[in-house]
Amino acid sequence: MTAHEKFPFPPLAEYVGRMDLSEALRLSTTNFLSLLEHVGPNDLAFATPCEGWAVRDLVAHVTRGSDMSVSLLNGASQSEASELFHAEAPDDVLGECRRALAAQFAAMTSAVDLEQMVHHTVGDISVRQLFDFRIGDLTLHAWDLARALSISDELPDELVEHVYDVLLPMEAFIGDIGVFGTGPSGAIKPDSTTQAKLLDLTGRRQ
Numbered sequence: 001m002t003a004h005e006k007f008p009f010p011p012l013a014e015y016v017g018r019m020d021l022s023e024a025l026r027l028s029t030t031n032f033l034s035l036l037e038h039v040g041p042n043d044l045a046f047a048t049p050c051e052g053w054a055v056r057d058l059v060a061h062v063t064r065g066s067d068m069s070v071s072l073l074n075g076a077s078q079s080e081a082s083e084l085f086h087a088e089a090p091d092d093v094l095g096e097c098r099r100a101l102a103a104q105f106a107a108m109t110s111a112v113d114l115e116q117m118v119h120h121t122v123g124d125i126s127v128r129q130l131f132d133f134r135i136g137d138l139t140l141h142a143w144d145l146a147r148a149l150s151i152s153d154e155l156p157d158e159l160v161e162h163v164y165d166v167l168l169p170m171e172a173f174i175g176d177i178g179v180f181g182t183g184p185s186g187a188i189k190p191d192s193t194t195q196a197k198l199l200d201l202t203g204r205r206q
Contacts, residue, residue: 019162021131022109027159028138029101032062035145036094044093048148049204050141051181055148058141059097060089066100069134070107072118073127082121104134136163140202155195164198171201 018024036059044056053061068076068084076084090096114128125133139159146153167174175183181203188200199206 018165019158021114021128021135024135024159024162025105025108025131025138027156028135028142029105031156031159032138032142032145033098033101035142035149035151036097038149038151039094039145043149046148048144050144055145056089056093058144058148059093062138062141063090063093063097063100065134065137066097066104068121069104069130070100072120072130073107073111076119078119078121078123081119085121108134132163132166135159136166139163140198140204143199143204157194160195160198164194164201167198167201174201175203 039055039059044054044059046055047053048055048058050058064085064087067087068081071084072081108127108131111127114126114131116127117124118127118130120130120133139155140163143153143155170177171184173183174180180201183203184201185205188197192200196206
């Protein structure tokens with residue numbers, strides 16, 4: 001089953017012409033890493049906006065997603081990817097997250113064929129789509145982490161615009177996917193910032 005059969009993601013052509021994917025991944029990675037610098041041992045138990053997740057769980061999720069992406073680029077099957085994605089959280093969750101993010105950036109920015117298909121847990125997707133999955137994950141969870149730590153939750157404007165453009169075509173059904181809460185509230189104002197629109201689109205209520 002392809003990802004398009006499971007979830008009606010936008011056609012591949014719609015993924016072309018936005019922010020350079022390597023640059024977007026770099027920016028989303030460095031932004032998340034900058035927030036990790038604020039996480040102390042006592043902060044790992046803080047609640048995040050992600051229901052049921054503490055900071056430790058969120059960081060472990062990012063770690064597993066990054067490791068899974070490297071594995072996918074190396075030809076992992078869907079079952080192998082799933083096993084990685086559901087692995088136990090490491091003891092040194094912060095150190096492992098930094099390692100995984102560096103490995104992911106190196107692997108993904110070395111990818112030659114963006115239309116190559118990989119066997120993601122949601123179904124077969126292109127490397128181009130994998131980029132946007134990871135960019136979106138890092139961007140949104142950076143906001144979650146900042147909120148958990150009670151520090152500035154302003155995201156880089158260019159990154160916000162990129163992720164919003166990728167996700168907006170899913171507006172009608174994004175709340176049914178199961179990873180974006182209930183989706184848009186319907187209460188966002190047209191003159192709201194793009195960050196406010198992105199957060200609302202992905203089920204995040206400020």
